[in-house]
Amino acid sequence: MIRNIIDLFKQGGVGRLILKDLFFIFLIGGILFGISGGWPPLVAIESESMEPNLHQGDLVFVMGSERTGDIVTKKEVGEYYKFGDKGDVIIFNANGDPGLAVIHRAEFWVEEGEDWYERGNPNWVVGKNCGAMFNCPAPHDGYITKGDGNERYDQAQGISGPVKSSWIKGTAEIRIPWIGYIKLIFNGVVGNFI
Known part of the structure; x- marks a missing residue:
């Protein structure tokens, strides 16, 4: 198997280009993983739930939960803004489901x-x-969570229970539009999901 790959590389042409491209992709992926500490280091926004601050089709760099430190919530923050609003944007597994x-x-x-109920924004609770x-x-x-473009807290709608720290994959750090x-x-x- 290895000998075939080496022979393909030595021959040049398309095989060599493919191997170079694969090497480059794995190198970039390894660097991003090394920086973020989490996998995958990049996630694509699938729905419009975070608009107007993150858009469907944006690619977001994720800093792994082991490297983020404490999560800063919207209610406890002073002047800390992330993606156009106060508090951290987190990536989590709803109800711990990977x-x-x-x-x-x-x-x-x-x-x-x-x-x-009383701690929440009265416009974002149910009943x-x-x-x-x-x-x-x-x-x-x-954590009680909410998509910036959603009308209710995730927990009030039953999307997820309060987000345990162990469910958090990381925090969103950098947005790359459209990619x-x-x-x-x-x-x-x-399409629209959550």
């Missing part, structure tokens, strides 16, 4: 059993009290 990654803003932290919402009282400690469409088109994932 097949359902979400990229939304960390709004505030809740403790297990907490009635967080007239805690009992009328999903995940209230909080079933466990975690994520390449991945979305190849994966057949262009």
